[in-house]
Amino acid sequence: SFWVDTGAFSEAWASAAEAEGEGADRFRTSAVISCVDQLFGVPEDEKHEFGTKRLGGARGFIGYGAESGSPEFFENKEGFCFGFSDWGGAPPSGDLEEHNAWPRSVPGAARRVLERRLFGVFRAIGEALVRAYSLVLYGDESVLPDSWSGGERISIARVFRYFDEGVREARRHTSANRETLASLGSSPHTDWGLLTLIAADDCPGLQLSCDGEWRTVTPKFSRDLVFVNCGDYMSILSAGRFVSPLHRVLSPGQLALAAADEAPACEPPAKRAAVSPAAMPASPAADGPVGNGVAGALSKLGERRSIVFFFYPRYDAKIPEPANGEGRQQFYSVLADQSKDAVDPQ
Template sequence: MHDNQVTATAAHGFVPVIDLTSRDSAQGRVEIAQAIDRACTGSGFFVVVGHGVPQDLIDRMFTVTSAFFALPDEEKNRVAHGPGVSGFRRMGGTTALSLDQESPPDLCQAFAAHVTGELCDEERRALGNQWATWTLANIWPENPADFREVWAEYMAAVSDLAADLMRLFALALGLEEGFFEDKFDRHGSSVAVNYYPPQVVAPLPGQLRRGPHTDFGSLTILYQEDDRGGLQVLQGADEWRDVSAIPGSFVVNIGDLMALWTGGRWVSTMHRVVNPERGDTSSRLTIPFFYLPNHDASIEPMRPFTVPCDDRPHFGTGVIAGQWMSEKLRKMFAGTA
């Protein structure tokens, strides 16, 4: 799949695979943008290969993060913080609550860090005063010793990939490549690794590793283990489709803000992480990167792109990105301590 041709195969049903190898050429970028438009108009999900993030870095990120979650509870608790902020979270929240759907808590732990969490206090104070993750300093464990270094390297690499995907998004929408750049020059993006512990006790009725939800922001870049399933995407009203991992790939999906930006032309699709088969006591670890606009970015529906006559939701008014994200996170962690 690395022959400098864009592919959009149906390897995952309605989640296509797009090869980014040819994005260094003008013609390649046009073809990739066309494939992205088809994917985002259809499922809102696609898989990228040929993305340029070194496999060695991905492997080190996975290894160092797995080592952290293998530490004794008392050591992980040293970098625990309140709900929805950086550091270790023993409970990863309840994603269904972000859509006002009642559900038991997700069977997930997490560790999160934010690009803005590395700024100085004065710079972070300029990021607004709402209940938000990106206004706080990151909290880093002392063990593993190279944890912070590897995470910083990974965040930088995936931020670069996300920025180029946004340029391709602009092309896909018939805009200048740099159209979105001033909305992301102070972006509040985050890595929030999900650790799904072994299920030695049966889940509660309706309880999943991650409940059904849509992502909140512009786009998500997800790494998942090659041999650990669980991610499902909703097709139609009630058909859940598995998205298994392709070695060396990322799963990319757009979020609510991107759907709003396009006036519903592109879709933010419901997805979930299901429980393993009973008796399977393996753990699972995924690494999502959430690429978020500047906290004060005004996101307005692009009227030329609005889909006038179908069954998709239509967006009449815009939002301020930080206020939108803050409210979603507040709902997700409602009732947690």
């Protein structure tokens, strides 16, 4: 896990802005979070009309508590999912490619910031990281990009709005046996894909499991940084050299516990160290990627807002032969992976 400075990817943001005739600009977390607030500010009937459950796909609004896939936890949040939009002459095909479903009340400017500019920056960061990982693992920055080109068509962004415990109590959710479920923002899980990139406000809540203990990530999003986790696919590809961390998200109402956690930064054991590619610009890490969980400038009382981008390989991705020639080729199917579980834990 590590931070990436979006300043190195300002061209991706600016080119999208110029294509829309809105003038060059650069990535600003504050602008992104403002658009998230506008997205979730649409009327409830539109959230229902453009909900994933009603539309029968993966794009659109994710209802309050609808991602509670764990039998142990109620996930105290609502969400929205969008993905690739630059289809041109090659429209969506297959189960994992879809048109986005934006509600009418979302201002056009907010939609363009999220769908075009933010998605473009996330994609640029993901592609640069894949080149860096390819260089580390194969000695050639083109091996992985050449093997996985086209993954942007199925890569998705999920926008989340986490609520404090007061909201949950007002909307009371119980399990089948009528006992109240334990509550979290997101239950413990790993991400099954390639890379996960996160932009958010500065309300702490994201926690990584380090040597059996939960450590709260110190928010640095107001510095226009993006947080990166490796997914299961990258961990498998690298034989554990790049770790897919177990993580969870606390609800804002639980943050007193997070803020009280003054443990030092967590580093994985040396034999499983997650190596940050030297080619990638990253933020100063005096306190490491994980710290004391103190809230920052972009916080909003009673809520936490985040955009989680899942960067995937092509749906029929093939793991290239190891650089040393040992082992055999392995195949990984995104479609097969998704079919194993009806509910994605993220």
